[in-house]
Amino acid sequence: KQEVTQIPAALSVPEGENLVLNCSFTDSAIYNLQWFRQDPGKGLTSLLLIQSSQREQTSGRLNASLDKSSGRSTLYIAASQPGDSATYLCAAGGAADMRFGAGTRLTVKP
Amino acid sequence: DAGITQSPRHKVTETGTPVTLRCHQTENHRYMYWYRQDPGHGLRLIHYSYGVKDTDKGEVSDGYSVSRSKTEDFLLTLESATSSQTSVYFCAISESGDTEAFFGQGTRLTVV
Numbered sequence: 033k034q035e036v037t038q039i040p041a042a043l044s045v046p047e048g049e050n051l052v053l054n055c056s057f058t059d060s061a062i063y064n065l066q067w068f069r070q071d072p073g074k075g076l077t078s079l080l081l082i083q084s085s086q087r088e089q090t091s092g093r094l095n096a097s098l099d100k101s102s103g104r105s106t107l108y109i110a111a112s113q114p115g116d117s118a119t120y121l122c123a124a125g126g127a128a129d130m131r132f133g134a135g136t137r138l139t140v141k142p
Numbered sequence: 143d144a145g146i147t148q149s150p151r152h153k154v155t156e157t158g159t160p161v162t163l164r165c166h167q168t169e170n171h172r173y174m175y176w177y178r179q180d181p182g183h184g185l186r187l188i189h190y191s192y193g194v195k196d197t198d199k200g201e202v203s204d205g206y207s208v209s210r211s212k213t214e215d216f217l218l219t220l221e222s223a224t225s226s227q228t229s230v231y232f233c234a235i236s237e238s239g240d241t242e243a244f245f246g247q248g249t250r251l252t253v254v
Contacts (some may be wrong), residue, residue, distance in 0.1 A: 074248070075245045076232070078243065126240035128192060129201075132185040
């Protein structure tokens with residue numbers, strides 16, 4: 033059974049700092065790895081999807097990497113802003129079955 | 143935003159009553175999913191559909207049934223609601239089983 037872990041559970045940083053969120057998974061036989069953002073009381077917003085054949089994806093200030101052999105993915109956020117404050121979730125995708133981590137709650141202080 | 147509408151957005155129901163949640167999409171995606179999100183458990187897959195009338199169970203399917211009679215609609219039914227089914231329910235869609243997934247805004251269900 034796929035287990036997904038996210039560390040740290042919570043992170044507080046000052047505005048402008050670069051930061052890294054970590055995601056690890058136990059079964060390397062994944063189809064993809066997807067990062068989401070969730071604001072309180074809201075649904076999930078897709079940020080980046082990395083297919084199993086890819087090593088990284090970039091969107092604006094976000095960069096996600098995938099290392100299947102070590103069972104790890106990282107989400108890099110450059111020049112953080114208060115609007116980045118949210119919970120970030122990673123999901124390891126099997127065939128029609130995504131397994132989610134518990135999330136990292138990020139607070140960016142002005 | 144992906145065209146996904148969940149209804150109702152909030153519902154309070156009594157133990158033992160049947161409840162149906164609806165997910166409607168305008169993206170013509172083949173796959174549709176129902177997840178529940180609970181503190182301490184995160185998001186877990188209940189059921190998914192890979193086409194009209196084609197469905198399969200997820201990790202936490204006991205006590206739930208689903209139906210998909212049209213591409214755009216995916217219904218989740220709690221046959222006899224229990225307090226353990228109090229949760230936030232999310233619908234998601236994707237073009238295929240391994241492509242980017244998009245989520246609805248969620249339905250907060252309280253069983254009293």
